[in-house]
Amino acid sequence: GAGVSQSPSNKVTEKGKDVELRCDPISGHTALYWYRQSLGQGLEFLIYFQGNSAPDKSGLPSDRFSAERTGGSVSTLTIQRTQQEDSAVYLCASTTLDSRDGYTFGSGTRLTVV
């Protein structure tokens, strides 16, 4: 596609429920990132995928968070047993191998846990 597509754009869920957030990167971009942005804050790195290499999961805040990337394209970020502190905007970005070209971000999924 022309840009990075994320869905849903907004998600309201009850505390304790599981949620899945989807990211469809730019075709041909081998690298995919998930970041989290809390209200008024900068971006917090969550996870990085590059081709068929093992993902860098060092930013995942707890074992309730997981992500996968199928076929080197679409990625899903799953949060189990959501908590109120998980409320944030979850941003996905993709880039070429040389990230000097900069990340192309999606518009994000705004997650609200009530």
Add this chain to the structure above:
Amino acid sequence: TQLLEQSPQFLSIQEGENLTVYCNSSSVFSSLQWYRQEPGEGPVLLVTVVTGGEVKKLKRLTFQFGDARKDSSLHITAAQPGDTGLYLCAGTSGTYKYIFGTGTRLKVLA
């Protein structure tokens, strides 16, 4: 742990004024980027700087990378309401992972 501190955190100015936003770290970066983010959207890349002392201009925006590659600044001349947004710097020490700064929220009043 690499940290990028941005200042000021918030800035509200009148249309036509000049402003400078700073991005500072104790770490050396091989590459530093500036992004602008508008409400409801993801950040959009403005510029990448890679050489110490480098200056890049993008219309009314001037970006400078410090000689020691630990800091950067963004200067906006004659700010316009369309410049309103969250400005983020992001740096890498050479890996695939960029660390993002805390952001400067700019509001330009007409």
